Amino acid sequence: MSDAVLRLDQVTVRRDGQDLLRDVNWVVNQGERWVLLGPNGAGKTTLLQIASSRLFPTSGTVHLLGERLGRVNLQELRYRVGAVSPVLTDRPPADERVLDAVVTAAWSVLGRGDEQYDDVDLKRATELLGQFGCRNLAARTFGTLSEGERKRVLIARALMTDPELLLLDEPASGLDLGAREALLRRLTRFAADPAAPVTVLVSHHVEEIPIGVTHALLLRRGQVLAAGPVGEVLVSERLSSCFGLPLEVSATAGRYAARLAAPGPRTRPPASAPVPAPAPA
Numbered sequence: 018m019s020d021a022v023l024r025l026d027q028v029t030v031r032r033d034g035q036d037l038l039r040d041v042n043w044v045v046n047q048g049e050r051w052v053l054l055g056p057n058g059a060g061k062t063t064l065l066q067i068a069s070s071r072l073f074p075t076s077g078t079v080h081l082l083g084e085r086l087g088r089v090n091l092q093e094l095r096y097r098v099g100a101v102s103p104v105l106t107d108r109p110p111a112d113e114r115v116l117d118a119v120v121t122a123a124w125s126v127l128g129r130g131d132e133q134y135d136d137v138d139l140k141r142a143t144e145l146l147g148q149f150g151c152r153n154l155a156a157r158t159f160g161t162l163s164e165g166e167r168k169r170v171l172i173a174r175a176l177m178t179d180p181e182l183l184l185l186d187e188p189a190s191g192l193d194l195g196a197r198e199a200l201l202r203r204l205t206r207f208a209a210d211p212a213a214p215v216t217v218l219v220s221h222h223v224e225e226i227p228i229g230v231t232h233a234l235l236l237r238r239g240q241v242l243a244a245g246p247v248g249e250v251l252v253s254e255r256l257s258s259c260f261g262l263p264l265e266v267s268a269t270a271g272r273y274a275a276r277l278a279a280p281g282p283r284t285r286p287p288a289s290a291p292v293p294a295p296a297p298a
């Protein structure tokens with residue numbers, strides 16, 4: 018048993034002779050909001066699959082919500098973890114009513130059938146839609162929503178079971194500026210809510226980190242480069258190592274930005290430098 022919400026000890030995932038994750042140690046505690054950053058292919062989705070109990074490590078141990086993976090009923094455990102991810106979860110059918118797309122999570126189904134929902138379930142689904150600015154969409158069908166609206170509805174769905182851990186896989190990807198900011202505003206409020214579950218958010222971009230994230234983990238080639246309080250991890254030197262680029266990271270009022278570092282001054286040989294003598298013939 019472990020008190021941590023998520024604990025990985027020396028976790029390695031190997032496929033076809035290649036380590037997708039290598040010797041990963043990571044502890045996520047109550048009250049924390051994590052961001053997981055790294056370049057394409059770093060292993061972020063693989064790590065999220067482990068955190069959601071969809072994938073077992075080749076070696077090492079995983080404790081999720083106090084239970085050790087491999088020694089617990091996975092169905093019950095997965096009910097306690099909410100996820101929004103194209104890899105971990107399927108999307109509701111296009112003709113599904115938005116309210117149904119949220120409430121059906123109570124039965125872990127997609128597509129409302131004959132199952133009965135209590136008023137308390139419908140009330141919760143409506144409140145969650147309201148929390149993510151989608152209450153007015155409740156009677157629409159999922160397929161008619163914009164991508165930004167869909168992402169917010171899917172977060173509401175992931176919260177329907179009152180999970181203890183919420184995993185968000187690139188929630189802002191593919192959104193235009195307005196939709197991204199609308200989503201980040203909601204996630205910022207969510208992060209500040211002490212009743213909200215522990216959250217792990219995966220991103221490629223520091224600009225997509227909501228205010229209130231407390232911790233960051235940097236992954237490169239399947240290995241953890243840094244993990245800890247966000248202010249200590251999201252600094253130019255560490256992000257540059259992670260992405261293999263000279264980056265300048267700035268933080269303003271809790272929002273992060275990164276750009277290529279300005280090149281340093283050019284070093285030219287002094288004008289008086291002697292011209293090298295031609296090599297003897």
Ligand SMILES: Nc1ncnc2c1ncn2[C@@H]1O[C@H](COP(=O)(O)OP(=O)(O)OP(=O)(O)O)[C@@H](O)[C@H]1O
Nearest residue numbers: 032033037055056057058059060061062063064221
């Ligand atoms: N089943 C598999 N067999 C072999 N290699 C795999 C398998 N699954 C993933 N990989 C490889 O593992 C590496 C990590 O993949 P992963 O999807 O975890 O990275 P990621 O950080 O989420 O990438 P991205 O940002 O592009 O989504 C990639 O090089 C990928 O090609």
